[in-house]
Amino acid sequence: MEPIRWRVEEFASIDSTNTWLAARAAAGEPEGLVARADFQTAGRGRLDRRWESPSSSSLLSSILLRPKVLDSERYLVSVAVSLAARAALVRLSGVRPMLKWPNDLVVGHAKLGGLLAEAVKSPDVDLAVVVGIGINLTWSGPNGDASTCIKDIAGVTLQPRAVLDLLLEELENRLAALYQSRGDELRDELRGALSTLGQHVHVEGPTQSIDGVALDIDERGRLQVQTSREVVSIDVGDITHLRVVEGQSP
Numbered sequence: 722m723e724p725i726r727w728r729v730e731e732f733a734s735i736d737s738t739n740t741w742l743a744a745r746a747a748a749g750e751p752e753g754l755v756a757r758a759d760f761q762t763a764g765r766g767r768l769d770r771r772w773e774s775p776s777s778s779s780l781l782s783s784i785l786l787r788p789k790v791l792d793s794e795r796y797l798v799s800v801a802v803s804l805a806a807r808a809a810l811v812r813l814s815g816v817r818p819m820l821k822w823p824n825d826l827v828v829g830h831a832k833l834g835g836l837l838a839e840a841v842k843s844p845d846v847d848l849a850v851v852v853g854i855g856i857n858l859t860w861s862g863p864n865g866d867a868s869t870c871i872k873d874i875a876g877v878t879l880q881p882r883a884v885l886d887l888l889l890e891e892l893e894n895r896l897a898a899l900y901q902s903r904g905d906e907l908r909d910e911l912r913g914a915l916s917t918l919g920q921h922v923h924v925e926g927p928t929q930s931i932d933g934v935a936l937d938i939d940e941r942g943r944l945q946v947q948t949s950r951e952v953v954s955i956d957v958g959d960i961t962h963l964r965v966v967e968g969q970s971p
């Protein structure tokens with residue numbers, strides 16, 4: 722695989738790095754464009770949720786990829802970004818966050834960061850995926866004990882750009898693995914990083930609500946949940962409609 726040529730555009734303030742990058746993707750921008758902002762006036766989470774962060778307290782970034790993978794493996798693109806972020810944080814701070822299915826970086830039960838992946842279709846070019854990531858570095862988030870930051874955990878102040886540069890380096894390796902080995906390596910790394918596995922989960926969706934124990938993810942990234950009656954697959958395609966609440970290990 723040709724190395725990706727990363728091109729980082731930095732902003733003191735922007736509405737949302739995902740919104741900006743999605744517009745560039747729709748206009749045909751090649752993969753590798755990355756946006757990073759000190760502040761977002763309209764930072765977005767999934768659905769209509771907001772992503773909040775005082776200026777210069779977090780990594781707020783979005784990455785444009787045009788992955789040549791099967792539709793069923795597209796979820797591995799944001800998995801690759803989460804795992805790359807995790808590896809970068811370990812190297813810079815010693816903090817090893819876990820991943821909470823489908824899109825959170827957590828330390829214990831506290832949210833350290835989140836991902837927002839959006840597909841952008843435009844004529845005559847490969848499908849684009851914009852993966853946005855927010856990681857709290859020096860501000861512990863809006864939700865008391867339910868959110869946290871690297872400074873509170875490890876006592877170190879990381880620079881957002883340094884985290885981003887290392888994240889992109891780690892991402893390159895994982896994308897190469899994804900393109901070469903059809904995702905097996907990434908799925909294995911994901912299994913080792915998912916705090917959700919082995920936990921009691923309560924999954925709320927638009928039409929159903931499920932309680933059970935998270936057993937595994939399958940090859941399409943679906944969470945396998947053992948309920949009292951059967952094993953239910955929670956589709957990663959529905960992630961924007963689902964909330965997973967983790968409980969105690971069984």
Ligand code: BT5
Nearest residue numbers: 737739764765766767770773782835836853854855862868
């Ligand atoms: C996410 O959504 O976790 C995805 C967050 C993605 C943010 C990045 S920043 C760069 C890029 N540009 C954007 O506009 N977005 C991306 P979700 O799972 O829906 O979680 C949102 C919920 O997390 C909110 O409703 C709050 O409860 C909580 N929250 C908001 N800000 C937070 C923060 N800084 N730390 C921890 N939790 C936060």
